[in-house]
Amino acid sequence: MLKVGVIGTGMIGQDHIRRLTTMLNGVAVTAVADVDTAVAAEVGARIGAAVRATGEEVVADPDVDAVLVCSWGPTHEQYVLAAIAAGKPVFCEKPLATTQGACLRILEAEVAYGSRLVQVGYMRRFDVAYRALKLALDSGEIGLPLMMHCAHRNPSVPGHYRGDMAITDTAVHEIDMVRWMFGTEVGAVRVLVPRHSRNGGDLQDPLLLILEMADGVIVDVEISVNIRYGYDIRGEIVAENGTATLGGPASVAVRRDGWEGIPVPADWRERFLQAYDVELQEWVHAISLGGQPLGPSAWDGYAAAVVSDAGVDALRTGERVVISMAEQPKLYQEAAR
Amino acid sequence: MLKVGVIGTGMIGQDHIRRLTTMLNGVAVTAVADVDTAVAAEVGARIGAAVRATGEEVVADPDVDAVLVCSWGPTHEQYVLAAIAAGKPVFCEKPLATTQGACLRILEAEVAYGSRLVQVGYMRRFDVAYRALKLALDSGEIGLPLMMHCAHRNPSVPGHYRGDMAITDTAVHEIDMVRWMFGTEVGAVRVLVPRHSRNGGDLQDPLLLILEMADGVIVDVEISVNIRYGYDIRGEIVAENGTATLGGPASVAVRRDGWEGIPVPADWRERFLQAYDVELQEWVHAISLGGQPLGPSAWDGYAAAVVSDAGVDALRTGERVVISMAEQPKLYQEAAR
Amino acid sequence: MLKVGVIGTGMIGQDHIRRLTTMLNGVAVTAVADVDTAVAAEVGARIGAAVRATGEEVVADPDVDAVLVCSWGPTHEQYVLAAIAAGKPVFCEKPLATTQGACLRILEAEVAYGSRLVQVGYMRRFDVAYRALKLALDSGEIGLPLMMHCAHRNPSVPGHYRGDMAITDTAVHEIDMVRWMFGTEVGAVRVLVPRHSRNGGDLQDPLLLILEMADGVIVDVEISVNIRYGYDIRGEIVAENGTATLGGPASVAVRRDGWEGIPVPADWRERFLQAYDVELQEWVHAISLGGQPLGPSAWDGYAAAVVSDAGVDALRTGERVVISMAEQPKLYQEAAR
């Protein structure tokens, strides 16, 4: 039974706690903390976990084997570093940290520790459809990949959503996904700005992101965040001899009113519900068996930050931005695929 | 933590044990038994469970809160009765028992006990696609149901598979499903015998089963058990104003060699893998919370036996067979839907 | 340029005239007649065709090479017989005639003439989707056929539509189609009566028709004539190693309002528009080249009448009705496939 401490008991923290305590195998939540101590107290009481004053105390708790960081983004660095310092595995919700510098400090700490402790919460790698897509590609049945067409569509975004977030919060999932899918880094990025959707008010929406992978694969990503009809994630890999397309989660088809159709998910929770379960279950299993985490690494978190930042530059300047990354430490070279 | 004893550690038993010990939440396997004591010993040692000499000893074990019956069909009755006698919840793999008489004895024992202890392992009710289908029907958006078209296709069956098994082992899943889907009993059954597939050797394959529900809904079920191309479960409900069709588990679509397509599952394990997880997880939750099981009841097990037997009669005689069932005990009247 | 006389200038007659005069190649309409002489005069004037007083005069017109019969069903026999007597090719809208006796008289006359002059207007054989389905079957890629599942759905039917018409007017298209698809006759028929749709008022709707082909293939046909959502024609052939399913005419897919879907045709005109064009164009070509018609023969018209009548018996009696047909004249033995 892996004993997990959870730092941050807001929406995503509580969702993970629900998962850990009622859905997953071999894990218990033994300690929690939150900047809002009342919420932490309520959650801790409900699940029978100790309530600690700070994230650092959660990390230090001898009854905590591993740490889940679900707090506000700018605090991720300090808690991840604390976990590394304590030699405890840490699952950090995305982003790994809010600046490239902070990501680099985490990389350094983990490299100094000598083996992987950090996993970052990019859940698409655990989605059954993305895994089937990667399997189809890796089988070789369609040849080498040449392009990928993606769409990331939200029905709407909250009022505080600003232009850069289309890259840093939304497209960042595709940025992580393509690095994993193709096993290579992003070399350059462009952002094209199509006609403006009136649904978005002042927000520049949609965008067309163009990622050039280091091996020449070109990925186009449509980002539409106010498209009303639903939450829709699309992807098609174009290879030398054929294509492979991300399947959908269609459980039922209905014919009525002159129409034959399938429902589109309402939001990302519905679409990726199961991927989150798999993500954490596999993490629990890997850590419990005494091994390193197998999911997205601190390097993946750093790379996502670098490419996102370049994407924001590309959006602001209208130019093609070449990606410049730190040298990849040896520790992560195996984990690249 | 619900402590479960498992009777029967053959293929399905081991599969459930794997599920309980590595996938599901809030459950531990504390005791096992099998007619093959060597296998029981091996499995028990592997997972750290006590090995008991008989199923009855598993039931009696004070370290066992609830029982899972995965043994050979003809032994189901004795273990389920033992669990009821001990007042312990029991999950019994299908069939509940191999004769209607045995099923009735279980009903009587459970009614005498006074509340539900038994759940039978019809897993389709836990499949995400069947649930979405039922939700679409129950929403009323297509009106009242009038017909349902089903297909149950196996790529092949083992050598010991005999003609009646197309009803008792294969179509029995549709028999349970339509009773749950439409919330009513089967009133009559016919079996039509189409042209013979050469893939089946002497076996009469395929069959066309016609179920007449008590409210007039007619269900046709194609049973094809040697159709080679894959394991395929289809269902379309025809209602007054539209239809609802069972969705597929397609995770990827591939275009190659002049073709655009999706893979078909290879067998029932692949198709219903997740339904088994949900089935047992929900059972564990319901029992742990001190409640009665919510899944298929002993009455459902009895009804499946009656309709299956009538189906076998219909196959042998070529006639329409009217179903005659015992009166439904009050205990089960709520659970019918 | 094939000179065609059209008997009957009602809705279907005018539709065929539009087709012949504005869509098809190598044909002109030179004479028309209708029981409503004013309509005939109007149509004749519009397209520059002679207006004749009777159908027989159209047949006799020396400026008429071939005849199209689009008049009221009970008059079909007399005009088809007149055309045969004149040795002129005749395309007769379905049904060939309204009684088996009348069909037999036509067969006798044509056999006496010595070669095929008659084609009956079953247009599904000319539909691109049905042809692709037959091609997939005939290719052998899925093995020998064993079953077929069909659905014939109308959004609504006019007030004069009576119970028998579900067989004689609606299912008759499937009756002709399966004889052509499988190249064999129907051996027996049953009609099952499901729960009653409230959309149909007193009308018994839907029905489940079961056709047993002479070679054992079993065909189930859902007939729903008030299903509101659209006009939908479905068909799936189940063969030894796989299945082949009738494709749809979906020209566009739309995602909006939480839904991803394709439109369903509103009525049979929309669904089979093109099949009618192909049907008449191929007839014009075949006749112009001096050959016999290649489409459904008088024998096919007779067989459809016999099976329809048996279907009506089956509906009325609730019994399985074995089909008894006249011996097939040699003239039609080649044309059976």
Next chain:
Amino acid sequence: MLKVGVIGTGMIGQDHIRRLTTMLNGVAVTAVADVDTAVAAEVGARIGAAVRATGEEVVADPDVDAVLVCSWGPTHEQYVLAAIAAGKPVFCEKPLATTQGACLRILEAEVAYGSRLVQVGYMRRFDVAYRALKLALDSGEIGLPLMMHCAHRNPSVPGHYRGDMAITDTAVHEIDMVRWMFGTEVGAVRVLVPRHSRNGGDLQDPLLLILEMADGVIVDVEISVNIRYGYDIRGEIVAENGTATLGGPASVAVRRDGWEGIPVPADWRERFLQAYDVELQEWVHAISLGGQPLGPSAWDGYAAAVVSDAGVDALRTGERVVISMAEQPKLYQEAAR
């Protein structure tokens, strides 16, 4: 009966002649010419048309009402100008002419004539799927268009196919289509060069073409000309509230060998066969009724040439190329949509 003269009796010319003489209504081919006089003589004899020594003689033939130009591209200008000089309607296969200058000379001549005589053979506007797509867009049900994702895939290309042809011969169909679809001109073009397919040898394949429409709609077009699996034309319009996707021509779906799929067309003939029929039939009707052609105009032919040339520049330079076009003559302003 419209009397048509055909200049050029090579592959496409003969295909159109087959269409005009055996498929379409209200048209006859009365004269032909070809640089290969033997072929012209053979074709003329077969269909009973006069054989003329030159294209100009075909135009001048008093038995010719309208002209079809199917000759080698560099000769298009002279025959189209001859037809305009003679005041005869002329259908010119794409391209209108091989240089922008030649296109401008045709525009001038037609403007001087004072009404439209020229139609250019961009057949996609007549394809049932593209028309349904445009109808869905124009209905307003998905809001204003913002982006379009296209793919143009060929299984292979002939040995003489050179890099520029991916723009001038292949993508030119999308260039015409988007101008028609969105009713606006292309403002700028980029060509991105993805990883190289080994199927294409030295050829740069695939390409990603980015078209910026004058109203801000951005269109990305994947051009893959050696993708082996089939001929596949895709298009999805992304609008404010939803999307509309080009339907496919799938007439049958087959399940076999672990797969459920639909066939992909083998080549453009199969995919657009019917569009060619509709294109010419509508042209024949429009001309016969004494009106102007309704299909792509000389202006559309000029615009396609300008955008293609810009695309070739963009491919060679790697830069975004802004389109500069002549002022649109009044004659064409209505026809823009």
